Amino acid sequence: MLASSHEGEVVAGGSLLRFLKTSLASFQEFLFLAGRAFANLFRSPHYNDDVFLQMDLIGVGSLPIVVPTGALSGAIIALQMSRALSTYGANSEVGPIVALTLVRELGPVLTALLVAGRNASGIASELGSMKVTEQIDAMRALGTDPIQKLVTPRLFATATMLPCLTVVADAIGWIAAYLIAVPLLHLVSSNYYWSSSWRALVPNDLAQGLIKPFLFGIIIALVGCYYGLRTTGGTQGVGRATTQAVVSASIWIFFVTFLIDKIFVNL
C-alpha cells in the first residue's frame, strides 16, 4: 500500500516535471519567435504591401466590432454610474468617471479582447492552414523567411492599429456616455460634462491608455502567429491552434493590464 502510494507520487512528480519542461520550452520558443520578428523590423526585405494589407484587415476590418462595443461600454458606464453617484449626490462626477474608466481601463482592455477574438484567431487559423498545407515549408524552400513575410507585418500592423482602434473606442464611448448622461438623464450640463471629464485626465492616464493597447497589439499578433506556426495535425490542429491563441492572448492581456496598473498606480 505504502509502495503504491510512493509510486503514485513519483508518477505525479514526473508528469509535473514534464509539464514544466514543456511549458518552459514553449515559452522559450515564443521568445525566440518574438526576438526574430522584432529583429526583422530593422532588416531587409520589408514587405510593405503585406504591412498595409494587414493594417487594413486588422485596423479597418475591426471597426465594425470596436465602434458598437465602445458606444455600448460608454452608455453602460453612464447608466450604472448615474445610480451610484446619485446615492452620494455626486452626479456632476459622471464625466470624469466615464473618461477615466474608458481611457485607463475599459477602452484598451475591451478593444484588445475584441481584436484578440477576431484577429488572434484569424492569424492563428490562417498561418495554421498554411502550415498544414506545407505553404510555410514551400515559402522556406523558395528562399523566403516566413517570419519576415508573415509574422513581422502582422506584428507591426497590430501594434500600430490597436492604439488607433482604442482611441476610436474611447471617443465613441465618451460620446455615448454624454448622450445618456446629458440629454437623457440630465445629470449635468453639456459644457460641464465635457470640461470636467477633460480636466480629469492627466498625462499618466493618457500614457496608460496608449501604452496598454500597444503592448496588447504585440501580444495578440505574436500569440496568434506562434500558435499558427506550430500547428500540427491537419484541420483539427488548426481549430485547436485558433482556440489556444484566443485563450492565451486574453489571459496575457489581463496579466499585462495588471502589471501596467501596478506600475502606474505607484507612479
Next chain:
Amino acid sequence: MPDIPGPIVDFEQVSVRFDDTWALRKVSFKLNAGETHIILGAAGSGKTTLLKAAIGLVGVDDGDIKLFGQDITSLTEHDLYPLRSRIGVLFQEGGLFDSLSVGDNVEYPLLNRQNPNGQNRNGQSGSEPSSVERQAREALRFVELEQTFDKFPSEVSGGMRRRVGIARAIVTEPQLVLYDSPTAGLDPITANTIMALILKERDVRNTASLIVTHRYQDGELMADFRYDPQQQELLHLPKEDGARHRTRFIVMKEGEIVFFGTREELASSTDEYVKRFFKHEE
C-alpha cells in the same frame, strides 16, 4: 549558373531524430547532375524527412549534407535562403500559396531570386514584371496550363495544382528539383502526365532530381524512357543504354537506406522488404 564539379547533393552519415524516434539513421548517398534518385519506402520510413533535410528544412543531428558543394549543416536558416532559391521543390499537395493566383505563384521564385535582399513582390525594387510574367507563362506552357494563369489554386483540380507546383519548381531552371510524392492521390492517367513532365524537365535541362514516391511505375518510367525534344515525345530506352543508369532507386526502412541501385538491381533483390516495392511481371 556555373556547373558544380562534385555531386549536387551529398549525404554523409546523416541522422535526424524527432524526440525518441530516428527519422533518418546514417544515411549516405550522392546525386550528380542529370541523375535521378527514386526514393521508395513504407509510410513513416523517412522519405520526406530525407527530402526536407536535403535543403535544410529539417535540422540534422549527426552527419554532413553538402548542397552544390557547400556544407549546409552549419548554415543558419538565413544563410540557407539564397541556396534554397537555386532549388526547385514540389510539395506533396503542391504547396501553392492560396492567396496568390496561379500566375503569381509561378512568378514568386523568379521575383524572389531577382531580389534576394530586397522587396520580392509587387515589383518594388527593380524587377521587370513583363520578363517575369513571360517566364512564368512559359513554365505554365511547359506543364500545359497557361490558361490557368489568372485563376486561384482553389479553382483548379488536384492534378492541375500538382502541375502548377511543377511549373513553380522549374521556373527558375534549377539544377536540382525535389519532388515529394508527385503522383500521390492522382488517377493513373494524370499520374503518368505528371511523371512525363518530370522526365521532360530532366532531359531538356539535365536536371538532378530526388523523387519520393509510393509508385514503382514512376521510377520505371524515369529509368526506361527519355524525352526527345525533336519529336516532342517519350522514347523507350534500349536495355543496354547507359542512360538507364542515371536513374537509381533508394529503398528506405525505419530511417535507413536498405537498398541503393539500378532498376535491374532492384528487380533482382531477394530482400523481402525491398521486393515489396518492385512490380513483378506476372
